[in-house]
Every structure is written in structure tokens, then in C-alpha cells.
Amino acid sequence: MRILSAAQTRQADQATIQEEGISSVALMERAATxxxxxxxxxxxxxxxxxxxxxCGPGNNGGDGLVIARQLHLAGFVVQVFGLPADTYSAxxxxxxxRLPAGLxxxxxxxxxxxxxxPGSLVVDALFGTxxxxxxxxxxxxxxxxxxxxxxxxxAVDMPSGLFADMPQPADSPIVRARHTVSFELPKLAxxxxxxxxxxGQWHTVxxxxxxxxxxxxxxxLYFVDATLLAGRLPKRAQFGHKGTxxxxxxxxxxxxxxxxxxxxxxxxxxxxVGLLTVRTPAVGYDILQxxxxxxxxxxxxxxxxxxxxxxxxxxxxxxxxxxxxxxDETKLVLEQLLRETKVPLVVDADxxxxxxxxxxxxxxxxxxxxxxxxxxxxxxxAGPARDDYHRLELLREFCQQHRCYTxxxxxxxxxxxPTGELYFNSTGNPGMATGGSGDVLTGILTALRAQHLPxxxxxxxxxxxxxxxxxxxxxxxxxxxxxxxxxxxxxxPALQELTTPDAF
Numbered sequence: 332m333r334i335l336s337a338a339q340t341r342q343a344d345q346a347t348i349q350e351e352g353i354s355s356v357a358l359m360e361r362a363a364t365x366x367x368x369x370x371x372x373x374x375x376x377x378x379x380x381x382x383x384x385x386c387g388p389g390n391n392g393g394d395g396l397v398i399a400r401q402l403h404l405a406g407f408v409v410q411v412f413g414l415p416a417d418t419y420s421a422x423x424x425x426x427x428x429r430l431p432a433g434l435x436x437x438x439x440x441x442x443x444x445x446x447x448x449p450g451s452l453v454v455d456a457l458f459g460t461x462x463x464x465x466x467x468x469x470x471x472x473x474x475x476x477x478x479x480x481x482x483x484x485x486a487v488d489m490p491s492g493l494f495a496d497m498p499q500p501a502d503s504p505i506v507r508a509r510h511t512v513s514f515e516l517p518k519l520a521x522x523x524x525x526x527x528x529x530x531g532q533w534h535t536v537x538x539x540x541x542x543x544x545x546x547x548x549x550x551x552l553y554f555v556d557a558t559l560l561a562g563r564l565p566k567r568a569q570f571g572h573k574g575t576x577x578x579x580x581x582x583x584x585x586x587x588x589x590x591x592x593x594x595x596x597x598x599x600x601x602x603x604v605g606l607l608t609v610r611t612p613a614v615g616y617d618i619l620q621x622x623x624x625x626x627x628x629x630x631x632x633x634x635x636x637x638x639x640x641x642x643x644x645x646x647x648x649x650x651x652x653x654x655x656x657x658x659d660e661t662k663l664v665l666e667q668l669l670r671e672t673k674v675p676l677v678v679d680a681d682x683x684x685x686x687x688x689x690x691x692x693x694x695x696x697x698x699x700x701x702x703x704x705x706x707x708x709x710x711x712x713a714g715p716a717r718d719d720y721h722r723l724e725l726l727r728e729f730c731q732q733h734r735c736y737t738x739x740x741x742x743x744x745x746x747x748x749p750t751g752e753l754y755f756n757s758t759g760n761p762g763m764a765t766g767g768s769g770d771v772l773t774g775i776l777t778a779l780r781a782q783h784l785p786x787x788x789x790x791x792x793x794x795x796x797x798x799x800x801x802x803x804x805x806x807x808x809x810x811x812x813x814x815x816x817x818x819x820x821x822x823x824p825a826l827q828e829l830t831t832p833d834a835f
Contacts, residue, residue: 332559333545334519334552334755337460337495343515346544356422358538359390362514363397365536366487367405369512370398376406379452383445383482384409385473386436387457387491388416388423394487395456396426396436403434412437412445414457414470441469447480455484455506457491460518466492471504478507486511490529495520498720505529515540517554522743522755523719551752555795557829563788564829567603576605577647577781581774582664582682584654586635589615591654591680591770594815596623598774599650601822602796604781608646612636636660640667643674650777652679652703653770662689669695675780676700679773680708687711698734698749699786701776703769705740727751736790738776740769744798746790754791758798760813762805767815772797775822792829799825 335343348355384399386392392413399411413436419427427436437445447453455477457470466474474492477484484506489495492505496519499505511521511533520526521533553559568575579599584592592611596619599607607626609619612635619628631637638660643649649672655661662685668676669692676697678686683704686692693712704712706722713729716722723745730737730747737747742761746754776793780786800821805813 332516332554332556333548333550334522334554335516335545335548336519336550339548339550340460340495340516343540343544343548346541347539350541350543351539355390356425359393359422359426360397362488362538363394364401365514365538366394366512367398367401369534369536370402370485371405374452376408379407381448381451382407382409382454383447383451384411384454385439385457385477386411386413386423387470388414388419389458389461390420390422391456391459391461391487391489391491393420393423393426394459395454396423396430398454398456398487399434400426400430403431409434410437410445411435412439414439414473439469439473441472444473444476447477447482449481451480451482453477453480453482453484454487455491455508456487457506459488459491460495462489462492462494465500465503467504474504474506484508484510484531486530488512488514489518489520493520493526493529498718507531510534512536514538516545519552522554522745524741525719527742553752553754554757555746555754555791556757557795560791560795560829562831563784564792564826564831566830566833573605576603577778577783578606578608578645579604579777579781580641580643580646580649581607581609581653581777582637582649582651582655582668583609583770584611584615585637585656585658585661586612586614588654588656589618591767593618593622594767594770594819595650595653595774595777596626597816597819598771598822599778600625600774601819602775602778602793602826604778607778608641610637610641633660637664640664640671643668643672646674646781647783648675648677648777648781650677650679650773652682653773655681657681657685657688661685666692666695669697672697675786677703677773677776677780679703679769683708683712693733696733696735700735701738701780701786701790702735703738703740703772703776705769709737709739723753727753736786738772738790738794740772744794746794748787756794756798758795759801760798760805760810762808762810762813763798763801763818765814768797768801768818771800771815771818771822792826796822796825796829799828
């Protein structure tokens with residue numbers, strides 16, 4: 332699924348109108364109807380109580396007028412308010428004329444803003460994706476009025492005042508919605524942490540926008556769902572054997588952090604790898620052999636950390652980092668690995684921190700390596716970001732410069748690629764914000780890469796399956812009760828959902 336810019340969203344509307352031979356008013360009716368149906372599926376007129384709809388002078392306001400008419404006809408107690416303007420969009424004017432008797436559009440004034448009772452339902456249809464400058468004057472005052480009310484605010488397509496795909500000045504007036512219902516596709520703004528306080532929970536409703544336009548639109552932003560991943564994970568062969576599915580090596584663990592090595596080990600085993608060897612300090616031997624007997628434990632001569640690199644020829648992919656620590660001897664192991672490896676790497680945790688502490692090591696990073704930093708680790712690698720949008724620019728530049736794939740972990744984990752594409756993940760939940768989740772991801776990625784999947788497919792499938800395992804686990808534990816070990820139980824089912832079925 333592509334993520335379109337604000338300009339492309341308007342172009343998609345026009346392409347749909349031309350392809351279907353419909354009017355813009357008809358498309359507005361379709362979009363507003365999708366919003367209304369979403370709302371009606373969640374609230375009855377009695378549950379909604381007082382319903383106040385605030386409309387701007389453009390097409391987002393036109394959507395609001397249609398929603399006002401439809402909710403009124405559905406039995407809601409509706410009041411509809413509009414910002415004064417010298418000109419209104421043609422579709423706004425058409426839908427103003429369609430308002431039924433008893434539902435007059437009331438003009439907003441600075442000295443007479445309508446009272447909003449606590450718990451009221453407020454529909455924000457002031458401004459949509461076309462906004463390109465911060466709100467001021469009466470519009471800003473209305474936004475502040477909405478934010479101060481203890482109301483249930485639902486935004487139509489975008490929270491008013493929020494730019495769709497670029498940062499805005501600090502302290503810009505922006506509606507703080509409880510829900511945002513977007514037409515057809517998510518907006519880039521929805522996927523960035525700095526906007527969560529405005530967007531609330533976001534949802535998409537289909538309105539039949541041109542598939543041809545979406546497929547042909549230029550751009551390098553994608554939202555990863557099961558459809559995008561179709562065909563990337565092949566079904567296991569009937570006569571396959573453990574040699575078919577690769578031999579992975581994990582370099583992980585140190586005294587006090589053998590748990591991280593164990594979580595990565597269990598995740599790797601659950602992700603379909605044929606064979607797994609774990610290089611760990613001697614202190615971890617008994618733990619690994621007991622808790623993960625399916626893996627081969629290759630103990631280091633050192634008791635508390637990894638001090639020597641094993642022979643690399645048996646392996647088809649190598650993961651390094653979980654619980655590794657940063658002993659001087661381990662830094663030398665990482666450097667030797669970067670210089671000698673002939674197979675793909677997955678780099679996480681302390682291995683990333685050692686890359687940053689020794690800048691020359693980044694230049695040794697093999698092409699197509701997969702890095703898995705959280706935001707602070709990424710900042711250490713690529714430098715501080717002014718905001719979330721700037722962080723995406725840094726991500727693109729870093730991946731292109733070092734010819735690597737970087738999994739920037741978060742609520743909508745973003746995968747950067749050497750060719751400049753950014754992929755935002757759609758699975759996962761807040762319960763996964765717990766120690767060890769990243770170690771599980773490293774195990775999944777290492778297993779998939781060991782099975783000879785391309786790096787892009789590995790990263791997309793691994794991140795999606797990791798989040799999906801978290802969603803499946805949360806059904807049993809709840810989000811607050813979720814721990815990283817729960818994820819490993821559901822990796823298999825998550826991957827099974829993505830497996831390409833046999834053709835009939």
C-alpha cells in the first residue's frame with residue numbers, strides 16, 4: 332500500500348472522478364458516507380448524545396456537511412457550524428443547499444463560540460490534507476476551543492491544523508482528536524510519534540480511489556500489510572531437510588544478559604531455520620543447552636563475554652548483538668567479523684553501539700546488512716534529528732551511504748533501504764514495549780536471512796511477523812501482561828499466515 336502525499340491525494344481524487352465518470356460531489360458523498368457508516372457502527376444516536384460538527388470553507392467542510400445531513404437523518408441530535416469565508420468550495424456550496432430543514436449551518440464568531448458539553452460528540456471537518464500553513468485567527472481559536480472541551484473528537488480525514496506530510500512550526504494550533512478516520516489510505520503524519528497526540532487512534536475507510544493511480548504514483552513510501560507481502564515467503568518444500576533451510580549463527584550474550592541470547596535463540600528456532608549455532612560466553616552454556624536444546628551451543632573460552640570469532644564457513648547468515656556487552660575483546664570480534672564474513676549479517680543492540688563507538692567499523696559493514704536500532708541507537712549512528720520527519724531523511728541517507736537495510740524500531744517500525752524506499756509496518760501493539768522484544772526480532776531476521784531470502788523480503792516479513800506475533804500474544808496476555816518470551820510462541824502462526832499457499 333502506497334502512502335501518498337497531500338498533492339497526490341488530490342490527484343487520486345481527480346483520477347477517480349475521470350475514470351468513473353462521476354462528479355466531485357458524488358465522490359464527496361461516497362467519502363462522507365464511508366465516514367458516517369464507520370461512526371454508526373460504533374455509536375447509536377443515544378450513545379452519541381449532542382453531536383456538533385465543525386466545518387471549514389473547503390472540501391473537508393463539504394464532507395462535514397454531508398456527514399451532518401446523514402447523521403441528522405439517522406436520528407442524531409446535530410448542530411453544524413461553519414467558519415466564515417469570502418469564498419467556499421463549489422462542493423461545499425452544493426452540500427450546504429442539501430441540508431434538510433431544521434439543520435441550518437450556523438456561522439462561527441470569535442465572541443460567540445458554541446458551548447460544548449462534556450462528553451459531546453464533535454466531528455472535526457474544518458481543514459483536511461490541503462492545509463499548507465498554520466491556522467490563525469478565528470480558525471485557531473476554534474481549534475483551541477475544541478481542545479479545551481472534554482468532548483469525543485473524531486477528525487474527518489485529518490485533524491485540522493496538522494500537515495499531512497511535512498513538519499510544522501512549534502505550537503501550531505492542531506485539533507487533538509480521539510479518532511481520525513482517513514479516506515482510503517493512511518497519511519504519513521499518522522505514522523510518526525510526534526503527531527500521536529493529535530491523531531489519536533486512526534482508521535481508514537475505503538472509498539474506491541483509483542487503483543491505477545495508486546499503482547503508478549511516484550514515491551517511495553509504503554505501508555506494509557499482508558497484501559504487500561504476498562508471495563514473499565514460500566511454502567516449505569515437501570522433501571526439504573534441515574540443510575534446505577540454512578544454518579544460522581548467533582553471537583549473543585554476556586554475564587547478566589544470557590536472557591537476551593536465549594530470546595534471540597528461541598525466536599530464530601521458531602522462524603524456520605534448519606540449524607542454529609549460538610556462540611555465547613561460557614557462563615551461558617548450561618542455560619542455553621537446558622532452555623533451547625534444539626540449538627547447538629558453541630561456548631567461548633571467556634567466561635563472561637565473547638572474545639573469539641568461530642570459524643564462519645558453516646553458516647548462511649549471522650546475527651550479532653543481543654546481550655553482547657562491549658568488552659574490548661568483543662569489539663575486536665565484531666571487527667574481525669565485518670572483515671571476514673562472506674554471508675549476510677543482522678546487527679543489533681551492543682553491536683550497533685560498538686559500530687558507533689568505532690566509526691571506522693561502519694565502513695566495513697557488508698552491503699545488504701540488516702541493522703535493527705531503536706531511535707536512540709539510530710541517533711548514535713546517524714546523528715540527532717530535529718523531528719520525526721528529519722529522522723526519516725537521516726534514515727534514507729544512512730541506508731544509501733552504507734548500502735544497508737535499517738529497521739528503525741517503534742510503533743510503526745520503519746524500514747529504510749539502500750535505494751531510498753521507506754516501509755512502515757502495520758502490525759504490533761504497545762504491549763511489545765518491553766525488554767527483549769528486540770532480541771526476538773533479531774532472531775526472526777537471522778533465521779529468515781539464513782533461509783536465503785533476499786534482504787528486503789527478510790526485513791519486511793520479519794518485522795511484520797514480529798508485530799503480528801505480538802498481536803496474537805496480546806489476545807492471551809493483554810498488552811500490559813505481554814513479555815518478550817510470549818512473542819516466540821506465536822512466531823510460527825504469524826509466519827504461517829504469510830506463507831504462499833499451493834496453487835490449485
